Amino acid sequence: MNKTEFLDALRKALSGLPNDEVDQRLEFYSEMIDDRIEDGLSECEAVSDIGSIDEIVDQITADIPLGRLVKERIKTKKKLSGWNLTLIILGFPVWLPILAAAFAVMLSLYVCIWAIDISLWAVFVSLAGTSLGSVLLSVVCFVQGNIPTALAMSGTALVCVGLAVFSFFGCKAATKGVIALTKKMALVIKRLFVRKGDNNG
DSSP states (O other): OOHHHHHHHHHHHHTSSSSHHHHHHHHHHHHHHHHHHHHHOOOOHHHHHHHHHHHHHHHHHSSHHHHHHHHHHHHTSSOHHHHHHHHHHHTTTHHHHHHHHHHHHHHHHHHHHHHHHHHHHHHHHHHHHHHHHHHHHHHHHHHHHHHHHHHHHHHHHHHHHHHHHHHHHHHHHHHHHHHHHHHHHHHHHHHHHOOOOOOOO
């Protein structure tokens, strides 16, 4: 693929994005290809060195706020005819609850994912608190001369510390996974707007 073919394909793939954003990105990648050609690569090598169009589109789409994509989508909509406007008004009792339900499902999914992560951190905090409380209780029991209870509390503290350490790393990994998942969900939603724009183009 040469530079012109690459830029044409990229413009088509980005057609659902704001026009100024598309022009800015095309200029950026055009200069990037020119820089690689100046460094001694052939035109085709320079293009392939940049990466695939899908990866570039995903990266660009991830950088653009969802609100801007929605605004661009509404702005680029063709003027509605009287017939289309009538259908929208008459279908209002049907499409509004469906739209609200879809939004509620997406929001509840998002909340549930984060609730699971918060619950895992709550378990970690509980284990850490229990280990600290067990240490303090074992000291009190030792001072009072209740050695068996002091030893039992010390053992409990050690177990809770070990579990807290393991749960900390698990919670950290879970949080990273949840963040990656929510970013992926946002990217999928954004890509729907880009594809719709592509179909219109």
